Amino acid sequence: MQLIVFCGIQATGKSTFYQQHFFHSHVRISLDLLRTRNREQRLLELCLETQMRCVIDNTNPTRAERARYIEPARRAGFTVTGYFFQAAVAEALVRNQQRPVERQVPAVGLRATRNRLELPRYEEGFDELYFVRPLGNHTFTISPWQHEV
Template structure:
């Protein structure tokens, strides 16, 4: 089974990427939808207990935040795949303005997440790790992650 962990600031295409690549195969776990960590925790553990493939569709900017999901998935014998979404705040702010008003994130929220952002590494427990770049028109370029040496 597989747990996919997205990481990157808001308005970088994570939810669109989910819809394109995982909608028909993985349960989406998102704080935007679930609204509380308690609900998120319950749905994650339901997926792990029932061997359902799932995607964590949150910003997950720090290693500590990602570790919660990775450790639980590893304990359940899941493969863990990470996708880091290119996180250029200026570009995200522009994309954010193109969203419907009710889905827009305050600019200071995007900047605050960017300031907390820690690049992922395979050493965190990822079996596979990818770099995703939005190239416009809801298209993405996906490359294998290159850990800095």
């Protein structure tokens, strides 16, 4: 089974990408929807226990934050794929302003996430990694990860 972990600052298209590519095949685990870490953890455990494919649709900016999903998934025999959403803060701020007001992230929060952002690495437990670049108009380019040297 497969766990997919999204990584990237807010307003880079992660949820839209999920809808376009994984809506019909993977359970979406999102702190924005579930509201508490307890609920998120319980849903992840259920997916792992029942061998359901799932996507972690959060910012996941640091290795430590990604480990809370990757390590249990590996123990459950899941393959782990990462998608890093690559975008400049200025672009994300523009997209953020285009969201409905109730879904906008304060600019300071977006910048704080950017300051914490660590590129994912295979050594974290990923089987596959990809760069995703939002192009606008809800389209994306996906390219293979450049292996670490």
